[in-house]
Amino acid sequence: MTQSGETDRLRVVFWGAGRLGRAVLQSILKSKAAEVAAVVTKPDKPAGRHRKLRACPVKEFATASRLEVFTPRNPCEIEEQLRRIGPDLGVVADYGSYLPAAVVELPHLGTINVHPSLLPRYRGAAPVQWALANGEKETGISILFVTPEMDAGDIILQERMPIDDDDDAVSLSEKLAHQAAGAIERVLNDFARGKVAAVPQDHSKATFAPRLTKEQGRIDWRRPAIEIRNRIRGFQPWPGCYCYPHGPRGPLLHIRSAAVVPFSGAPGEVVDINREGPAIAAGEGAVRLLKVQPAGRRVMTGWEYVLGHHVAKGDRWE
Known part of the structure; x- marks a missing residue:
């Protein structure tokens, strides 16, 4: 941790790529409880009619904010760089790839994930899409510890949100991104005060939201x-x-x-x-x-x- 006035600020390594990830990263930057030591995101990809390389939302924002940015094709490529940074906490939001134990366990407080569903329901890559496709009336945000099993870690915080009849995946994702930004701020404050409590998931109630085709x-x-x-x-x-x-x-x-x-x-x-x-x-x-x-x-x-x-x-x- 680094000193800021009377409080210690958590050194955070952030993993993310999409719009929800950008909203969470913006919230961390505003937090008095944490500072962003590094951002890990995805390499630029061809996009649009002319297939020009385009940065993802997290990279665009992190670069504009002059943060240290890594874009590895394999997370293990930057293990030594992260070890030298010495993060207190890892935060994952909308990263879209599996993280190996070597990087998950590197921060001494662990690594947490911001997931847009009410876990244990809708574990996986497309929880917003499948909640709508299945006609759910409610969803929300879960913040949990990252474990080897996908989206199965102990839950630190969970907040509910109604799904409106006119919501689609775009509008609901925007609402959840806003909700996630507020939720991560509260969780970071709890970590800074050493008052984090987590509850195991009921794995018998797990449902899954596989990547769309x-x-x-x-x-x-x-x-x-x-x-x-x-x-x-x-x-x-x-x-x-x-x-x-x-x-x-x-x-x-x-x-x-x-x-x-x-x-x-x-x-x-x-x-x-x-x-x-x-x-x-x-x-x-x-x-x-x-x-x-x-x-x-x-x-x-x-x-x-x-x-x-x-x-x-x-x-x-x-």
Whole structure:
């Protein structure tokens, strides 16, 4: 620890990459209980139409804040550098890769993780997305000690948050990032005062949120309409939910926003059209397409799509 007035400040090594990680890092920088000794994040990756190298949100912020930044392809590459830094605590938030024991155990107070779910539910890489896809009404933030088993460590703090009906993965992730920023500040204060208490998880109640694949975004019209809508909410912006209005050899259509409506018909059949957009029959009920995005095009309303693509009642979509 380093001296700051009358209190000792924790030397923190931060591991993160995405927007939630950036929010947590910003909070640590403002904390009177801690200082950021180093930031470990991901190497730049090609992005956009022209595949130019782009830094992740954490690297952009850390570089602008003139923090010491490491971008190893393997965390073990920087073990000796971290050992020389001598951190008191490791904080992981939205890093996206497994950390070996050698770096987890290096800080003398251990390493903690900020996870966007109410553990032990939704352990894994995509907890926000799967909570929405499964129609959950509540989620939250868990801060826990990192252990060899994924997201299975003792819980230091947990805060709940309702999921609104109009939330998707983008909006809910933003809310959780804000919640995480406040939560990490309280936990750092507890560490600085030596008053951290942790509770073991009930592993018998664990559920999992595996990393998403593109194939999981394809809409199966045989599912109930509410399940389809929940997947549309949960799988934004990637992989997105998509279908084939003109058959599997035609261009795909991404569904960005939808509502459940009380129509019936054969799964995949266009059963109604109004100025909100077309309604497609599901295994139970139907799905009104409010916002869509044809491949290579802009996002448009369902009604704009109808006008430009000759959609008619009785059409069958796949």
